[in-house]
Amino acid sequence: MSISPSSSAQAAREGVARRLRDLRRNADLTVTELASLCHWHHAKTSRIENARTPPSPADIRAWCRATGADDEVQDLIAASQDAESLYREWRQRVRSGLRRLQDSYVELYRSTDVLRVYSPVVVPGLLQTEGYARALLSANARLLGVPDDADEAAAARLRRSRIIHEQGHRFVMVVEEAVLHYRLGDADAMAAQLGHLLTAGALPAVSFGIIPMSTRERTLWPQETFDIHDDTLVSVELVSAEVNVTQPSEISLYLKTFEQLRGMAVYGAEARALILRAIEALD
Structure with missing residues (x-):
């Protein structure tokens, strides 16, 4: 970009x-x-x-x-x-562990009418199962050199995910197909996560799209992980920090980028077929 x-x-x-x-x-x-x-x-x-x-x-x-x-x-x-x-280093935010970080996002999500999420590497946080989240958060704690409270943090992340079932919100999520094949946790945890995606994508407030690896002539290459809260804030996840983007010109660029990525994704039966293929590949 x-x-x-x-x-x-x-x-x-x-x-x-x-x-x-x-x-x-x-x-x-x-x-x-x-x-x-x-x-x-x-x-x-x-x-x-x-x-x-x-x-x-x-x-x-x-x-x-x-x-x-x-x-x-x-x-x-x-x-x-x-x-x-606007630029917050992860190490500074999680010095005492990761659970408080999960809780800190609840009000932001509740105040967002339309949340757009693009993730090229992991399942979006709001759709993660406990075992998958625990494996991911534990790995993050080890990388950052902070206390590993993955059990408590994963439970907090699941509580935060209840926002998906609250009225007045819409969630538009797009991932790369590779996300379905990057294993986090053991085979059982990964199977549970993929099975959850089969049902989560059918929720009334959720649009869940997958960009197939076989997509021909991509109009845009994979980007960094980012969330767009309505049209007022973009949160970008880097290895070392979270960057909060508030300038209208930048937000417009992220919105344009998201629409291009969303346009390459498949939904419904086609998306479920990709998930089932990933489940079969676990054997």
Whole structure:
């Protein structure tokens, strides 16, 4: 894709940096003078103004005090924290385990009318069975070097999945066929997961499509895993972090991408045939 999924976060950081730079200039202070008043090296001022270093709340308070803009403190701290929330490292979010991370998404899902999900490598979280989720989350904990609370996290993920049965929501999910063949857990866990997909795809609120590996002349190659919440937020999963995209131009690009991927998928009987083939391949 031509737009970096982290550009929303960077644009938000640059917005905070620009406001701080304007405060310094309006106070008629040089970079060195402001650094002296704040009791830090002038290079730090440059890094903050160029959005290379995010300012801490203490930095913002010192900056506003030096520029006579104490009334800007709370707004700037909130803006800076919002900017940093757009790019969130997994290790920082799961230091004490993965269960709390599962619970943190419940309100976001409940506030979403239409959730679009594209996954090229694993079954979407809302359609995962407990055994499959446990294997996936345990592997993630080992990769990130955090406490392995996969049992509790998998149970929390299943509780979160109940949103699929609540009224007022629609779920449009697309996966690559390879997802059906990547084994997580033992054969029994994988068979249970594939069997669940046979029924989950028939739920009234769920559209579940599979892009066959045999698709000829793909209009788009496999992309990173992403969720689109209505038309206001895109969450992109990277190895190291979750990137939350909020810029309208980027969201439009993800919506266009999703529609192209969805157009290559098969549904209903054709999708079930692919799942049954994957079940047979477990033997």
